[in-house]
Amino acid sequence: MTTTRIETLTKRPDFLACARAAKAPAPAFLLQARNRRDKDDLTRVGFTCSKKVGNAVARNRAKRRLRAIARAILPAHGQPGWDYVLIGRAGATASRDYMELEADLIRTLRKVHGPK
RNA sequence: GCGGAUGGCCGGAUGGCCGCGGGUGACUGUCGGGGCUUGCCUCGGCGUGAUCCGAGGAAAGUCCGGACUCCACAAGGCAACGGUGCCGGGUAACGCCCGGCGGGGGCAACCCCAGGGAAAGCGCCACAGAAAACAGACUACCUGGCUUUCGCCUGCGAAAGCUCGGGAAAAGGUGAAACGGUGGGGUAAGAGCCCACCGCGCCCCUGGCAACAGGGGCGGCACGGCAAGCCCCACCGGGAGCAAUGCCAAAUAGGGAUCGCGCGGGGUUCGCCCCGGGGCCGCCUUGGCCCCAGCAGAUCCGGGUUGGCAGCUUGAGCGUCCUGGCAACAGGCCGCCUAGAGGAAUGGUCAUCACCGGGGCAACCCGGGACAGAAUCCGGCUUACAGGCCGUCCGCGCGU
Numbered sequence: 112m113t114t115t116r117i118e119t120l121t122k123r124p125d126f127l128a129c130a131r132a133a134k135a136p137a138p139a140f141l142l143q144a145r146n147r148r149d150k151d152d153l154t155r156v157g158f159t160c161s162k163k164v165g166n167a168v169a170r171n172r173a174k175r176r177l178r179a180i181a182r183a184i185l186p187a188h189g190q191p192g193w194d195y196v197l198i199g200r201a202g203a204t205a206s207r208d209y210m211e212l213e214a215d216l217i218r219t220l221r222k223v224h225g226p227k
Numbered sequence: 228g229c230g231g232a233u234g235g236c237c238g239g240a241u242g243g244c245c246g247c248g249g250g251u252g253a254c255u256g257u258c259g260g261g262g263c264u265u266g267c268c269u270c271g272g273c274g275u276g277a278u279c280c281g282a283g284g285a286a287a288g289u290c291c292g293g294a295c296u297c298c299a300c301a302a303g304g305c306a307a308c309g310g311u312g313c314c315g316g317g318u319a320a321c322g323c324c325c326g327g328c329g330g331g332g333g334c335a336a337c338c339c340c341a342g343g344g345a346a347a348g349c350g351c352c353a354c355a356g357a358a359a360a361c362a363g364a365c366u367a368c369c370u371g372g373c374u375u376u377c378g379c380c381u382g383c384g385a386a387a388g389c390u391c392g393g394g395a396a397a398a399g400g401u402g403a404a405a406c407g408g409u410g411g412g413g414u415a416a417g418a419g420c421c422c423a424c425c426g427c428g429c430c431c432c433u434g435g436c437a438a439c440a441g442g443g444g445c446g447g448c449a450c451g452g453c454a455a456g457c458c459c460c461a462c463c464g465g466g467a468g469c470a471a472u473g474c475c476a477a478a479u480a481g482g483g484a485u486c487g488c489g490c491g492g493g494g495u496u497c498g499c500c501c502c503g504g505g506g507c508c509g510c511c512u513u514g515g516c517c518c519c520a521g522c523a524g525a526u527c528c529g530g531g532u533u534g535g536c537a538g539c540u541u542g543a544g545c546g547u548c549c550u551g552g553c554a555a556c557a558g559g560c561c562g563c564c565u566a567g568a569g570g571a572a573u574g575g576u577c578a579u580c581a582c583c584g585g586g587g588c589a590a591c592c593c594g595g596g597a598c599a600g601a602a603u604c605c606g607g608c609u610u611a612c613a614g615g616c617c618g619u620c621c622g623c624g625c626g627u
Contacts, residue, residue: 119570126570157570167287167600171574175247179575182246209576 118155126157129196135219139207140177141198142216144223146190154189156181160199173199176212184216190224 132145158177160170177197189195207215 159570168598171600175574179246183575 119157125194126159126196129157129194133223135222137215137219139200139203139212139215141200142219142223143196143198144193146193148192154185154191154193156185156195156197158197158199164199164201164204169205170199173204176204180213180216184213184220188217188220
């Protein structure tokens with residue numbers, strides 16, 4: 112069993128690169144993803160919740176729920192060598208049912224990987 | 228019981244499963260460095276499992292006050308700018324807190340106050356009103372004169388009137404405010420014109436550390452308000468901030484400092500001496516600094532960038548009790564260690580219980596969770612907040 116390690120994105124250029132690549136919308140978030148095409152098979156993920164999501168409390172809660180589904184889904188459904196960015200939406204990210212949130216992520220991942 | 232005032236506290240609980248940040252020590256686990264007695268010791272990173280800790284009363288607004296760090300800083304005087312403003316106390320400090328005083332509101336408990344100076348000066352006082360700051364007079368009042376009418380009879384009286392003169396500022400009405408108020412005397416009518424009380428001003432005495440309060444005397448009223456318009460007075464105040472600042476490593480172009488040679492005019496015994504010009508330090512005086520010349524040299528320095536480490540949490544700390552104080556608070560004994568991230572942890576999800584709202588006779592069912600997320604750290608202020616708990620006091624009603 113290969114333990115795919117997951118790292119968190121921290122650099123602004125990485126976020127911008129993802130924003131220019133594939134996008135897939137979901138009711139409670141927006142997924143951006145790209146294949147880095149380098150030697151490393153690391154999977155990386157970043158989270159963005161802008162001021163549009165709400166105040167600091169609302170942004171934190173949205174980010175935590177996104178982090179929770181990413182940790183649950185990505186080891187099985189993510190692909191090595193890819194970067195993913197999850198963007199929170201006002202209201203929906205905090206209120207959508209958790210099981211549906213996970214299903215949304217699986218569906219959108221399939222979509223961004225798809226055409227390849 | 229109802230209504231009200233005020234002080235303090237809490238801000239769901241427990242348990243599965245899966246996770247995150249930090250500390251501690253562990254490992255037959257790995258990778259790298261160092262040491263040597265060459266298979267051990269040691270340091271660091273990663274991994275694994277263990278254990279402990281992990282958001283708030285406002286963490287918020289960033290409005291005051293500090294600690295800490297860097298920069299600036301010769302003395303005196305003057306000026307400017309900003310802040311504070313009853314008195315006493317507390318504090319590291321404050322624009323904060325406590326206790327008083329004065330004024331205002333409330334039956335009361337209690338609450339509110341930007342609360343120094345208006346005889347230093349300038350400015351302003353809307354609307355209304357005759358008049359808004361220095362006196363003046365619209366209506367009305369008193370009186371003289373004149374005209375008309377009437378009564379008695381040749382002068383007086385009464386009434387009405389006047390582009391007329393004088394007195395007076397009590398009455399009316401306006402206003403936030405009208406040149407002291409109320410009552411009496413006085414007068415042609417009136418007026419501090421005189422008197423009593425109240426208010427106001429000055430002086431004295433008593434009490435109080437003081438703000439101030441009480442009392443006495445004198446004054447015949449002279450001094451309208453606004454200082455959150457300028458201002459005056461007293462007191463306080465350097466600037467920037469943890470993205471401060473310090474250290475390490477990597478990689479490199481341009482820069483800076485010191486030394487050397489040289490540097491306005493004149494003299495020189497070659498040690499120096501005399502005489503300048505310009506600029507800066509808020510201004511002035513004393514004073515200080517820099518420039519008036521650069522270079523082909525020598526030595527040294529480290530900025531910016533990226534990464535890492537420190538600053539970074541033991542502190543004006545928290546709790547029980549005791550002592551002093553009306554209190555804010557201070558002192559003492561004992562005990563405790565309570566987040567330290569850096570695209571930023573402190574969570575996700577499920578269940579049970581408690582709470583609130585709705586439905587139901589009930590078992591129960593359905594729905595809900597305020598304001599809000601540490602970022603160097605403290606002391607305050609202000610603002611936001613579902614719901615709940617405890618204490619003290621006041622008024623009214625009832626019972627004893």
